[in-house]
Amino acid sequence: MTTEVRSLxxxxxxxxxxxxTEAEILTWYVKPGDEVTDGQIVCEVETAKAAVELPIxxxxxxxxIFFPAGTTVDxxxxxxxxxxxxxxxxxxxxxxxxxxxxxxxxxxxxxxxxREVLVGYGPRTGGTQRRARRSTVVAPAKSAEAPAPSAAxxxxxxxxxxxxxxAAVGERPLAKPPVRKLAKDLGIDLRTVVATGRxxxxxxxxxxxxxxxxxxxxVEAVAPAPVAPVAEAAAQPAPAARGDVRVPVKGVRxxxxxxxxxxxxxxxxxxxxxxxDVTRTMKLVRKLKESGDLGAGVRVxxxxxxxxxxxxxxxxxxxxxxxxxxxxxxxxxxxxVNLGIAAATPRGLIVPNIKDAGSQTLPQLAVSLGxxxxxARQGKTSPADMQGGTITITNVGVFGVDTGxxxxxxxxAAILAFGAVRELxxxxxxxxxxxQVTTLALSFDHRLVDGELGSRVLADxxxxxxxxxxxxxxx
Amino acid sequence: MTVKSxxxxxxxxxxxxxxxxxxxxxxxPPELVQLLTPEGERVENPEFPLAITADExxxxxxxxxxxxxxxxxxxxxxRQGELxxxxxxxxQEAAQVGSGRAMRPGDYAFPTYREHGVAWCRDVDPLNLLxxxxxxxxxxxxxxxxxFHLYTIVIGAQTLHATGYAMGITxxxxxxxVIAYFGDGASSQGDVSEAFTFASVYNAPVxxxxxxxxxxISEPTTVQTRIPLYRRASGFGFPGxxxxxxxxxxxxxxxxxxxxxxxxxxxxVLIEAFTxxxxxxxxxxxxxxxxxxxxxxxxxxxxxxxxxxxxxxxxGLADEAFFAGIEAESEELGLRVREGVRSMPDPDPTLIFDxxxxxxxxxVEEERAEYEAYAASFxxxxxH
Numbered sequence: 001m002t003t004e005v006r007s008l009x010x011x012x013x014x015x016x017x018x019x020x021t022e023a024e025i026l027t028w029y030v031k032p033g034d035e036v037t038d039g040q041i042v043c044e045v046e047t048a049k050a051a052v053e054l055p056i057x058x059x060x061x062x063x064x065i066f067f068p069a070g071t072t073v074d075x076x077x078x079x080x081x082x083x084x085x086x087x088x089x090x091x092x093x094x095x096x097x098x099x100x101x102x103x104x105x106x107x108x109x110x111x112x113x114x115r116e117v118l119v120g121y122g123p124r125t126g127g128t129q130r131r132a133r134r135s136t137v138v139a140p141a142k143s144a145e146a147p148a149p150s151a152a153x154x155x156x157x158x159x160x161x162x163x164x165x166x167a168a169v170g171e172r173p174l175a176k177p178p179v180r181k182l183a184k185d186l187g188i189d190l191r192t193v194v195a196t197g198r199x200x201x202x203x204x205x206x207x208x209x210x211x212x213x214x215x216x217x218x219v220e221a222v223a224p225a226p227v228a229p230v231a232e233a234a235a236q237p238a239p240a241a242r243g244d245v246r247v248p249v250k251g252v253r254x255x256x257x258x259x260x261x262x263x264x265x266x267x268x269x270x271x272x273x274x275x276x277d278v279t280r281t282m283k284l285v286r287k288l289k290e291s292g293d294l295g296a297g298v299r300v301x302x303x304x305x306x307x308x309x310x311x312x313x314x315x316x317x318x319x320x321x322x323x324x325x326x327x328x329x330x331x332x333x334x335x336x337v338n339l340g341i342a343a344a345t346p347r348g349l350i351v352p353n354i355k356d357a358g359s360q361t362l363p364q365l366a367v368s369l370g371x372x373x374x375x376a377r378q379g380k381t382s383p384a385d386m387q388g389g390t391i392t393i394t395n396v397g398v399f400g401v402d403t404g405x406x407x408x409x410x411x412x413a414a415i416l417a418f419g420a421v422r423e424l425x426x427x428x429x430x431x432x433x434x435x436q437v438t439t440l441a442l443s444f445d446h447r448l449v450d451g452e453l454g455s456r457v458l459a460d461x462x463x464x465x466x467x468x469x470x471x472x473x474x475x
Numbered sequence: 476m477t478v479k480s481x482x483x484x485x486x487x488x489x490x491x492x493x494x495x496x497x498x499x500x501x502x503x504p505p506e507l508v509q510l511l512t513p514e515g516e517r518v519e520n521p522e523f524p525l526a527i528t529a530d531e532x533x534x535x536x537x538x539x540x541x542x543x544x545x546x547x548x549x550x551x552x553x554r555q556g557e558l559x560x561x562x563x564x565x566x567q568e569a570a571q572v573g574s575g576r577a578m579r580p581g582d583y584a585f586p587t588y589r590e591h592g593v594a595w596c597r598d599v600d601p602l603n604l605l606x607x608x609x610x611x612x613x614x615x616x617x618x619x620x621x622x623f624h625l626y627t628i629v630i631g632a633q634t635l636h637a638t639g640y641a642m643g644i645t646x647x648x649x650x651x652x653v654i655a656y657f658g659d660g661a662s663s664q665g666d667v668s669e670a671f672t673f674a675s676v677y678n679a680p681v682x683x684x685x686x687x688x689x690x691x692i693s694e695p696t697t698v699q700t701r702i703p704l705y706r707r708a709s710g711f712g713f714p715g716x717x718x719x720x721x722x723x724x725x726x727x728x729x730x731x732x733x734x735x736x737x738x739x740x741x742x743x744v745l746i747e748a749f750t751x752x753x754x755x756x757x758x759x760x761x762x763x764x765x766x767x768x769x770x771x772x773x774x775x776x777x778x779x780x781x782x783x784x785x786x787x788x789x790x791g792l793a794d795e796a797f798f799a800g801i802e803a804e805s806e807e808l809g810l811r812v813r814e815g816v817r818s819m820p821d822p823d824p825t826l827i828f829d830x831x832x833x834x835x836x837x838x839v840e841e842e843r844a845e846y847e848a849y850a851a852s853f854x855x856x857x858x859h
Binding site: 011012014017018038039051052054056057 | 548551553554555556557559560755758759760761763764809813817853854
């Protein structure tokens with residue numbers, strides 16, 4: 001036993017799920033100094049596909065753990081080292097000098113593998129390591145007539161003055177079969193064509209360019225300047241600091257993110273704001289509540305009157321209830337108002353809508369709104385409830401904030417944010433008195449809604465909320 | 476009036492169906508053939524009698540334990556990066572060992588990619604199976620030597636291969652039979668329906684052995700079928716039986732009956748082994764994302780090994796020394812598998828050209844020469 005040779009072995013992050021490149025360490029079940037046996041579970045990791053437990057392939061004593069829980073590690077990176085042949089009583093072998101972490105600090109040394117520091121990401125070395133080609137190529141007999149190879153440089157070169165023809169590297173030129181066919185049809189030898197595609201692949205355009213050059217008087221090469229590959233560093237995830245929590249993007253969050261990106265980057269947004277004295281509206285809400293005029297058990301909220309105010313404005317300016325049809329190059333003014341209400345639910349933000357809200361009476365609207373909110377809170381909103389919205393209200397006031405710049409629900413032209421109602425000093429009938437004031441914000445798609453239309457709609461909503469009597473006079 | 480009389484006539488006719496046309500295990504209760512309860516009690520079934528010796532019982536127990544151990548070791552090796560992928564059979568040992576041991580030497584099995592227990596019964600070396608999942612061979616056993624076809628990854632495709640093979644047996648006039656393994660998910664594949672049709676009309680000696688492990692990756696059986704799967708057989712005109720897939724004795728008895736039925740000119744049989752995939756679909760899958768742990772817990776109580784062990788103990792057919800011996804043997808197997816996999820040499824890359832055609836082929840030879848020259852153009856050795 002004592003003669004057993006001790007050696008330090010590293011366990012590398014395996015690819016546990018068919019082609020994954022990284023995994024996050026969730027939990028370590030062992031610590032340095034612990035004795036481990038072959039097959040013992042030492043940690044749990046999570047990949048894009050699954051959370052799995054990793055068994056260590058050695059018998060020995062844990063020497064070092066290279067990454068704390070919560071770190072995302074590339075497949076193939078050593079995550080733990082084990083002194084093989086040691087037992088728990090032994091002191092860790094050669095503490096600092098032979099430890100891989102120390103080796104990382106020695107930046108001078110060219111380490112082929114990406115070895116990380118304990119926290120965060122170390123410098124990234126090149127992706128795949130390829131063996132060097134022999135300097136003298138033993139070419140297959142049948143391609144012996146190919147030009148003798150020089151240096152191994154199959155990549156397109158970023159200097160236009162020195163385009164590298166595929167032939168120069170003495171390999172079979174890279175091209176897709178249809179491009180090969182094209183070259184054959186045009187009588188172009190692919191080995192003479194300058195490749196501009198990724199990784200030195202000859203494109204269809206390259207062949208056409210070569211054909212054009214061949215047809216013209218042999219002048220300078222007319223191949224377009226090859227583009228240097230875009231640095232891929234930008235695609236790397238940001239360094240994970242200690243304590244960061246990484247939440248996988250899926251479900252409602254994913255759908256929301258896609259919708260918001262689609263909306264924010266296709267519709268040019270304009271947001272306008274107005275502060276409004278809603279004391280009368282609040283009084284009306286209170287009276288409706290107390291009287292039960294809208295029906296027994298029907299909930300009456302300020303949001304109901306905001307909805308009614310917006311519907312009133314839409315009736316006066318139907319062009320706000322519209323959508324931009326990019327493919328048809330048309331503006332679609334919707335015949336019906338499907339009023340969306342942004343709702344925070346246990347599943348995340350969703351925007352169900354009240355179908356044909358424009359034709360509903362106030363009591364009907366109150367019932368619809370109550371049902372919509374209940375359904376959403378129970379997480380039972382169906383996909384159909386969320387489709388076909390034409391204009392939306394987001395009630396940010398419930399969170400105690402004054403206003404925001406809402407992003408349009410995709411496919412709609414306007415969204416109204418309803419802020420918190422606060423008691424503020426307000427000039428009312430020539431005197432500064434406490435009044436209930438809120439802020440409304442309206443974002444609209446400037447492709448189809450001009451500032452004038454947007455402003456009129458927002459002003460209308462404000463006017464109704466200031467004097468809810470206008471629901472009758474404008475109704 | 477006519478409708479009424481027809482209905483009455485049909486009603487009358489039902490009990491009069493001759494016994495040879497009655498769908499075994501379908502029209503008569505109990506639906507689930509079981510010979511060993513989860514508590515380890517032996518149950519008799521007049522339709523599927525099973526005379527079995529203590530030696531045979533102990534041998535089945537050994538199979539179950541070793542197969543499970545091998546499977547667990549493979550999962551562990553995948554987690555260590557030694558295998559590209561592994562499809563665990565955890566929970567399905569009895570269905571595979573029971574049916575595998577029912578085969579005669581001349582019978583032929585067409586597996587999916589999860590039939591490690593059947594491979595064990597057909598004497599395919601576990602390391603040979605792992606070579607494929609490590610990517611160092613392309614299915615390293617000779618199917619005709621083991622009468623065990625190469626693993627088929629394409630879902631359900633092997634049911635057609637099996638049917639074709641079975642039709643060939645009939646033409647040869649042999650009395651062998653074939654087993655086609657597939658799962659509940661594959662039952663939705665067109666290939667399986669086609670295989671059923673051909674097997675039925677050609678009266679092919681093939682047993683369709685469906686391990687209904689309840690989950691086709693993340694799809695429950697309820698979205699695959701509206702009737703119990705074994706009843707599908709009646710639509711194709713051959714018997715269907717549902718057997719407790721966690722009961723190795725029932726699987727053995729029913730499969731033995733089905734193979735004999737097939738080899739004696741009775742035509743195909745569909746066996747639905749009602750079981751449960753205790754683990755993930757493959758090592759790339761995480762079942763906690765789509766199924767409840769309560770369900771898995773409930774199936775744990777039906778474990779195939781526990782019930783056979785309980786039976787052996789209750790009947791005094793095995794002692795502590797026997798169980799300890801099996802345990803030691805399984806440790807040994809684990810070690811052999813671990814070390815064997817880790818020390819598997821990388822194959823010669825030109826192996827890929829070896830079995831493209833049965834006979835020499837000019838184009839393949841040309842490509843081989845081209846590849847060899849290419850590989851030799853690298854520094855540091857011919858192929859490495």
